Amino acid sequence: MGQRKYFGTDGIRGEVGTVPITAEFMLKLGWAAGRVFARQGKSKIIIGKDTRISGYMFESALEAGLSAAGVDVLLLGPMPTPAIAYLTQTFKCDAGIVISASHNPHQDNGIKFFGPDGRKLSDGVENAIEAELTKPMTTVPSADLGKARRIADAVGRYVEFCKSTASHLDLKGVKIVLDCANGATYDIAPKVFSELGADLVCIGCSPDGLNINLKCGSTSPQALQSEVLAQEAHLGIAFDGDGDRVLMVDHAGQILDGDELLFIIASHLKSRNKLHGGVVSTLMANMGLEVALRKKDIELVRAQVGDRYVMEQMVEREWLLGGESSGHLICAHKTSTGDGIVAALQVLQALQDMELTLQEARQGMRKFPQEMINVRVSDKTLALKSEAVLAAVKATEKQLGETGRVLLRPSGTEPVVRVMIEGEDAEQVRTLCQALAEQVEEVMRRAD
Structure with a gap:
């Protein structure tokens, strides 16, 4: 990607109050991004965020910068990262902006961009934004300023989309514990799973701006394990702060990471001749995944660590499934980016179709020490x-x-x-x- 000052492999991230994670920088970033996307004429950009308290400040700063560049803004409020990718396409926006530091604590925050196709921006576009950041900020004439409005039905739209990715899934009689990490899925995930009929127990669904990822969610699954056992639930599902990662827990309290969930989804798709190629993971994927997939005549390709590189390999090979051990899973036959809710639904669909429990479905893969x-x-x-x-x-x-x-x-x-x-x-x-x-x-x- 070359040496860049701000953009890393997954956007811009850091501690709130330190450069570049300041209100001043976000104002300039909004303006710079607006300048790039407005080159082809009037532009429209959508903004969503997770639940950390600094999101309010950065949302306002980005909105002001975009308006100064003459760009219209659609505001979503707290929404999972993959929801913003989806809604960027739905509302035919030129770009989507996510204010989130994913699985990090509330002291951190960051920015991710999506293009109009719901995928992360190319290096070229990110480089163009960095180039604009070096210029003095200006404001378009008053008559050309961008307008802003809030999207009232964003949650409902995304809930329906998630449900549509598992159209014949019936969760009646299935007791599930959901851990939403006090993050961006806290409202949407319970709606999705309850509307599909699940008997839900929810934890990590009371965000206060400071408790995102705090002893909960996919990075701290101990609370979920305990609750699954206490509730005698069939399984548990944990998301991270921005909802693009998922881990699951079986009825015995055992954790299934991204490798094992990939194996279940791939096995299901293969059995129905819907896999269309192999699976992309990373250098860190457990060798047990490679061996288990090989037994099913499924090829595994390893990319560099990072969902960006996983997606690159998937696009190049025109494959449909990829992911990381961390639980960042990309089901390209359903959506354009890693989506914790959608991935969890694909696992549950696989369990229903194969008539297996989560514990039974994982038996085909033995993780290597x-x-x-x-x-x-x-x-x-x-x-x-x-x-x-x-x-x-x-x-x-x-x-x-x-x-x-x-x-x-x-x-x-x-x-x-x-x-x-x-x-x-x-x-x-x-x-x-x-x-x-x-x-x-x-x-x-x-x-x-």
């Missing part, structure tokens, strides 16, 4: 290209054979190299991972 050690380094490139390290990796791979793998990956945010090993034998995996991590440390000591 995995060990990861973060090694602090002064030079990530040196650590990964060292002949001694490469030789150690090769020797480790030989010991693991065809039923294991080694991954050395530099962190994108910390001065560390992640040493990860998977294999069938947990004790061997631990021993080999520790030895390889020590080899990386030794190389760095010599270099320093």
Whole structure:
């Protein structure tokens, strides 16, 4: 993507009150984005947000900046990130803006953009916005200022869309615990599942602006596990703060991560000749997923870590299903981006069609033991290209054979190299991972 000042692989994110997550910057960002999208004439941009308290401030700032650039604004209020992607298309907007820091605590916030197709912006458009940010802010003539209005029926529209993605799903008699992370799904998810007939118990559905992702949601599923057992529910579903990730819990309180949910959806689609290709995941996907899919004659392709790269591979191959272990699942036959609610519905549809419980459906996939050690380094490139390290990796791979793998990956945010090993034998995996991590440390000591 080249070196950019503000945009990362998933928009702009940081701590509220520090550059660039300030009201002043958001005003300028709204103006810059408006300038880019208004180049083809009158433009319309939709804005949604999650439930963190700073969203009010940034929504107002973005609205003002867009108006100053002559762009009309549609305001949605609190809505899941994938809902904004969908409604960007529904209202034929030039772009959608999401104010959210996803699974981060309330102290953080960020901005994501969607294009008119409901997919994340290209590098070229993001670069154009960054270029506008370097210019002095101006205001169009008064008669050309953008207008703003709130969309009153956004929730209803999105609820109906979600239900339509599992049109013959009947949840009558199914007891489900929903954990909405006190985030953007707090209103919509209970409506979707209750209208499909589920007997619901809801937690994490009382946002106060400060409790988003706080000891709840997909990043802290312990509360969901406990509630599923206490309620004797059939299963539990947990979303993250902006609703683009999902994890599930079976009736015994066991967590199913994104790898296992991908396996269930892929198996269901394959059995009905609707998969149309293979599955895209990332370098971090458990090897158990690869082995389980191979047994069903389903190809797995690994992309770089990040849903952006998963989607790139899906588009290139014209495949319909992809995702990450974190629960960010993309069901492209149903929607344009990762959607926690839609993905959960596809899992439930699979369970209904295959007449299986969640626990039974996961049995076809056995997760391999995995060990990861973060090694602090002064030079990530040196650590990964060292002949001694490469030789150690090769020797480790030989010991693991065809039923294991080694991954050395530099962190994108910390001065560390992640040493990860998977294999069938947990004790061997631990021993080999520790030895390889020590080899990386030794190389760095010599270099320093």
